Amino acid sequence: MQRRSAILGSVLFFFIAPTMIAGLVPWWISRWQVLQASFFGLASVRAAGVALIAIGIPVLLESFARFALQGQGTPAPVAPTRHLVVTGSYRYVRNPIYLAVTAIILGQGLLFGNVTLLVYGALLALGFHIFVLAYEEPTLRQTFGTQFEAYTANVPRWVPRLQPWAPDAS
Secondary structure (H helix, E strand, C coil): CCCHHHHHHEEEHHCCCCHHHHHHHHHHCCCCCCCCHHHCCHHHHHHHHHHHHHHHHHHHHHHHHHHHCCCCCCCCCCCCCCCCCCCCHHCCCCHHHHHHHHHHHHHEEEEEEHHHHHHHHHHHHHHHHHHHHHHHHHHHHHHHHHHHHHHHHHHHCCCCCCCCCCHCCC
16 A cells, blocks of 8 residues: 555545544534533543543544554555554554544543443443454454564553553563
8 A cells, every 4th residue: 555545545544433433423422512410520520531532632643644654554454554553652552543532432421421422432442352352463463473473462452551662672
C-alpha cells in the first residue's frame, strides 16, 4: 500500500469505525446531555469522564497516523499494515486504539451520568478483547512472526507499561 493510499484508507476507516462507535452511537444513546446527577453525587466523576475523553482522542488520532505513516496501511483488517507498528503509544500498550475508543465512550458515560453508555463501553471492550484474541493476535503472529513475539513478550495487551518499550533494548 502506498503512503497516499494508506493515509486515505486510514482517514476513511477513522470515519467509518471509531467516529461511529465512539461518536455517533454514544450520541444516539445520550444525545450528549446530562441526564441526571453525577454518579455518587460527585462532580469529580464528571471530571474523570472529561479526562478519559481528553486522553482518548489524541491517542486515537496518533495511533491512526502511525498506522498510515509508519505501518504503511490502515487499522482496518481489509487493508493491514505492511510493517508492525511498535512506536508511539504502541511502546506502552499493544491496543491503544481499542483502549482510546473505550476510554472515550466510558468518559462520555461518566460525564453525562449515563449508565447505558457505561454498559455499551463495557460490552464493546469485551468485544474488542474477543476480536484481539480470536483474530488480530493470531494474524499478527502469522504475519510478523518473531518480531510480534518479541513485542508481545514486552508490551502488555491492555494495561499500559509505565516506561516505554524500546525494541532495540530487548
